[in-house]
Structures are given as structure tokens and as C-alpha cells.
Amino acid sequence: MGFDDRLLHSLVIERATEGAADEYNQPARTYEAFAEVRGLVQPKTVREVALVSQAGAVVSTHTIYLRPTDLREADRIRFDPDDGRRYEVVGVRDAAGLGHHFEVDARMVQ
Numbered sequence: 001m002g003f004d005d006r007l008l009h010s011l012v013i014e015r016a017t018e019g020a021a022d023e024y025n026q027p028a029r030t031y032e033a034f035a036e037v038r039g040l041v042q043p044k045t046v047r048e049v050a051l052v053s054q055a056g057a058v059v060s061t062h063t064i065y066l067r068p069t070d071l072r073e074a075d076r077i078r079f080d081p082d083d084g085r086r087y088e089v090v091g092v093r094d095a096a097g098l099g100h101h102f103e104v105d106a107r108m109v110q
Helices: 046-053
Strands: 009-021 027-043 059-066 076-079 086-094 102-109
Touching: 027 076, 059 086
Parallel strands: none
Antiparallel strands: 009 027, 009 076, 027 059, 059 102, 076 086, 086 102
């Protein structure tokens, strides 16, 4: 089984854009779909799997595996179709520095 066969999830990368000013005259940030990719979303610990499945954890950390693409730390990732979960990109690592795949550190925020 190859690496691409393990990328089980359809994902959408969302990129922030500056929107109109909010009620405090600060630029509001909105997100728009930027790219569709295949990936694999994995929680970092078993404890977080239990907390999320019991509707306990609101924020948890994950690793998302995907092929190299234009991805920034200010981006978000979500499932396609959208299930309401958002993964804020915390860090992007080029695994072994070989350009084979990214290991993305992400924080899930519901």
C-alpha cells in the first residue's frame, strides 16, 4: 500500500482574507476555500480521541498528512463535505526534508 492510498480524507484548505471592518473598526478575517486535497487527519493522543468522541474536548491537537502544497500557518483545514470541524494550522513540516509529504501540526477548534 502506497502513501497516497493512506490519504483517506477529502480536505479543503481555507485561506484568510481581510474583510470589512467590524464594530470596533478592526479588519474582520474571513476564510475562503483555497484548495482541495487528499490527506489523513490523526489525533496526536488516544486521550484526545476519547474526549472528542464523548463531546468533551473543544480544542485538540492533530497531525495531518498530505502531499506538498501551498500551505501557510495562517490557513485552516476542514473536511469535505463540511462537518463543522476546523483545524488551524500551527506548523508545517516537510517530512525528512525530502519533499515527499507534509506533516501538519494542527489544532482542532469546534
